[in-house]
Amino acid sequence: MNNQLLIGYDDRHTFLNRLSGSTKLLCFVGLSIIGMMTYDTRYLIGIMIFSLIVFHFSKIKYRDVKFVVNVIIGFSVLNLVMVYVFAPHYGVSIYGTEHLLLGSANHYFNLTTEQLFYEFNLLLKYTFAVPLALIFLMTTNPSEFAASLNKIGISYRVSYSVAIALRYIPDVQNDYRTISLAQQARGFEMSKKANFMTRIRGGVQILLPLIFSSLDRIEVISQAMELRRFGKGKKRTWYMAQKFQRNDYLALAIVALLIIIGIALFKVNGGRFWNPFKI
Amino acid sequence: MTAPLISFKDFSFQYNSQTEPTLRHLNLDIYPGEKVLIAGPSGSGKSTLGRCLNGLIPQSYPGKLTGQAVINGHDISHSSIFELSMDVGTVLQDPDSQFVGLTVVEDMAFSLENDQQTQPAMQQATAKWAQTLDLNQLLTHRPQELSGGQKQRVSMAGVLIDNSKILLFDEPLASLDPASGKASMALIDQLTHTEDLTVVIIEHRIEDVLQQPIDRLIVMQDGAIVANDRPETILRQSLMAQLGLREPLYLSALKLAGVDLDDCTHLDSLAALTVPNLTTTLQQWTAGVTLNTPTVHADPLLQITDLNFGYSPDKPIIKDLSVTLNRGEMISLVGQNGTGKSTLSNLITGFLTPQSGALTFNGKSLADQSVKERADHIGYILQDPNQMLSKTLIYDEVAAGLTLRGVAADEIEERVLATLKVCGLYEFRHWPISALSFGQKKRVTIAAILVLRPEMIILDEPTAGQDLQHYTEMMNFLTQLNRDQAITIMLITHDMHLMLEYTDRTIVLGGGNILMDAAPADVLTNETIIDQASLAKTSLYTLAEQHQLNPTEFVAKFVQAEREAR
Structure with missing residues (x-):
């Protein structure tokens, strides 16, 4: 893929x-x-x-x-x-x-x-x-991306959320695809055969499950991050930062x-x- | 006597969002170096107990807390998650969703970064743990690209790097194939000794955890601890079934053969198990059971010929695959993670288009049928029900497919209500979907497909994340559909219990093709296939071998006897 x-x-x-x-x-x-x-x-x-x-x-x-x-x-x-x-x-x-x-x-x-x-x-x-x-x-390197944002003065929380958002784009795309196909299997015609309005309405049908599954992801990842002490200090170091x-x-x-x-x-x-x- | 490392005294906890306490008056001591398994059905409070251990309760999940819980000298009600994370390393259930770093090595170093360690210190620590957990070749890979077992090792490295002395695993086996699960359990056991760890495993697949020695088994029910003893003692009392847990297969076999458990020693470990005259008893039992002739299904429903598929031409996922599924069969589709099980079902349902090959359903070609048209005959139920549910009310969800197909309103109502009754959801029909449990949601998705009256249903891991009671209900329900309405059912699964006890035919995928297509008992007693497809020997097989029985015959007879008893 x-x-x-x-x-x-x-x-x-x-x-x-x-x-x-x-x-x-x-x-x-x-x-x-x-x-x-x-x-x-x-x-x-x-x-x-x-x-x-x-x-x-x-x-x-x-x-x-x-x-x-x-x-x-x-x-x-x-x-x-x-x-x-x-x-x-x-x-x-x-x-x-x-x-x-x-x-x-x-x-x-x-x-x-x-x-x-x-x-x-x-x-x-x-x-x-x-x-x-x-x-x-x-x-x-995307791994260095957050580190460099942080280095020029943007808070590491914001920097990291940008990096995480980038990392989740492919996952969310996959989710979207799966959900869309599952909805089509239920009978929403989403292919080019259907007219514009039907496809828009179909898109809305996908949105709800997509939002819920994304919210689940966010909850799990934020717990995982907290359990590994993200947010403990005012600063953090970066493994990938270059001198x-x-x-x-x-x-x-x-x-x-x-x-x-x-x-x-x-x-x-x-x-x-x-x-x-x-x- | 050493002081306990983890100590709960008359501890109760109630989530702010709940009206009843989830944990009631727990008293529990865990000592340094112990390896403890916490088991219990869904909703028994075992996950909540896990959250108390790592500090998510009361920090991330606020609630009312009474009594006392002390972990390595820290009272959880006064400690932050960060402090507790130095004592307790947590490996969450789904490794995919907990990776933070973009590469393996960054993910390993994540907590050190948060501790503001210097780069040389981090490099040293990651190198050490990459060595211990055999991750050296994978350091620059994206964690998402790895196999299930490798992912789990990365998660473990990410918490072991803190040198915390308590390791907490939340359902470590849930997303692993049987062979990786076995390897994972062995690794945990090894680390317990070499790294001097105290290990707490939350898992309901007791037999799989017991492949390695466990010091103590704690069983929870309705928020209370109902058993807390050496596994052998609990197994001997035959408490498992009553408590909604599955007992190890070999134990069920012993009981079937009429062995008195009081005569046995080392009940928790098949390798060390000693029972007087066991060989004779088992041989007598086997001789006494005659195998029924299996029902023959000879009416072809779905024919697949020379199917080929791959995202890129040099890496085919499905290669010249041909198979025929007959009407009324109950089939299990098994194989290693990433071997193309889901790809095959996506090809059948039209989610993916094959490069070449033919699919015929009921004698008609599927090639020119859209996803929607195929769905009228073949229902596909995804593993995660949240990806399928798009309405807020159960009734609307189940009715959606019919409404879109333009069925008359009174017929919709009749069919939806009838389906809801079959699925045991009739009483909930006006409920919002968000109020349902995971298992109930799964059932709603099955109802939503069933209402379209498909001739065949494909289910991806239908029982994942469900305890024995819900598992049994779900499978009885599917068996009933299969028997009474002659619906052909194909289950994609890692659960060998499931394939053994509920399906009649097992298709083993591997290397893009079918490795074996036979009765489940034949598959699970074929060592070559077990190896190639990352399955694992069941304890029945080992038991049969130990006592000079024909394993295939013994397993088949056991399954038959179990089904008759059901």
Whole structure:
């Protein structure tokens, strides 16, 4: 059976795999924040190229992430279109000039270079963050996941519940399948033969047993955890946590440098936007 | 005299959610180094007693507690679960649901992580216990991928790593096949000595636990301790049946042969059992019983030809399997965990689609029939009733299948009520399902299938988690259905008692195919098959061998005599 999640960890024997999970999480979060804040196109292109190069080194195969990437592209395009539909003049108001490409200035839907440029910046933001997120998820051992969340300051209870939730996804999927088939055997037509409403109603029938069986699981696992002293202390250690090594400090230093450049550019540009129209 | 490690004095406990106390005036002392078996029917309070030992009571299950319970010097009413967990390591019933770590080694280290131990300390401890419990090859595996026996060893490692001196097992045999169960009992016995442990086992399968020596057997009933003595003494008094527990098979055989138990020594261990003139007595008894000719069922109902199935082509689960099930048969399907027993039933019911092969039911091909259409003829009852129940009221649950098939309202009522009567659920028809016990829920699922008037029923572990009384009721009920309505019944089971005493034909699965297809007595006396299919020799077989009897004949005659007495 396919127990892989949507995005699966695999040891691909690269330096990225050997970095500690916390390093990767910190780098990912740090770069994402600065990338989301800045609208300096030069900077965004720079970190996009950086993230694509790192992605190349991670040896993640495109076909492993095809589905996720397609979904993200779909949503990004939709998002860009919606930004245009709801605020076609936003670029103009940011950059202060108006270079018309299509339509006239009085029309709501016209196209300006400023708007295109603004949306191009948005596109860059999406593209640079996606490879980073994929790298983090696909090169971090799930066992290390909770440890790294905990290390960056999230309470270990929350970190562990995230890890446990991940671990239970395949079980719940199996449960869902079994229950669904058992219900079909009782006479709920759930196959494509039935119409949409019938299938929705069938889905609700499955939900009740699924919830009950999941609640049972939760009760047992929380007892098992309590019996092994989970929640005893304010802190806990992690068997799988990795100590910071030279490469970790190196990676953090590079990312810190990138972030400092980003912040410095705020000063240079006198704000978050780099304006090529104002000469 | 040493002081007791566990001491209950006039101890009673009542859950906040219950109106009656679950434990009443218990007095119990367990001494260091003892190996104690706590047995009793469902609802006798044995699980509650277990929860008192590990501190879940009163911490996680609040309630009213009177009297005194002291564990290794800690009064349970003033100690936290965490403190008690240092004294008592608990291995819960279902290993699958208690794994916390993503890999075996993390799961082993889980409690050490919570104690904030350093990584080198954890590595040292996990290495030590992986060695002791033979888990070295499995450390980086996901616990879910392991076999039942391996899973249990991982659970044990996870609590032994605390070096707690008391080990509590809650129904350790429930999810193991017979061979793994036997291995597990042997391992527990070995650890008791090498690690200097005090072991408390909660289990109702007494014969299986008694394969290894037990110092004391404690029998509970209605929240009170009704017997607390050496197993031999309790067995001799023949208290088991009265107390709703199953006595070991060899003991029943001795009684059938008319042996006076007072003449026996070492009644608790078949290997050491001595009875004057036992060989003669048994031989005389065997000679005195003539075997009835078995009823022949020759009307083919389900024909399976050259069935093939696997999730990936290089790992077939079912390989060229062919078999014919006849109308009116009562069949047991046995085999090692993960050998494809459930897969086969899923193929029959259409839950899975075979790569090749034909299924014919009543002469008609099943290939183009949907899950729903097949369900009109073949009912499949899952092991966990919670996965099947989707309504809140019993009546609605049983009626659901008919309503969906568009049966007229008055006919639905008539058929549902009739089915509820057959299943002994008529008085409960307006009850909410949530108020039922596990066994009753199981019966509701059977009723919900039965109401569709299937010609064949497949039951996955029908008696799991049920004590002798409910077990017997359930099996008598199924036997009745089989006999009176000629419904073909196939039971998937690990329980060798069940296959021996209630079924006429046993199909042994192994390596994707049928290893043996014969009468249960023949299967359970065939050493090669027992080995290949992870079954275990029953004590009847051993008894027959010890006394120069033909095991197959002896077992068959025993089963016949038992059934006649029923």
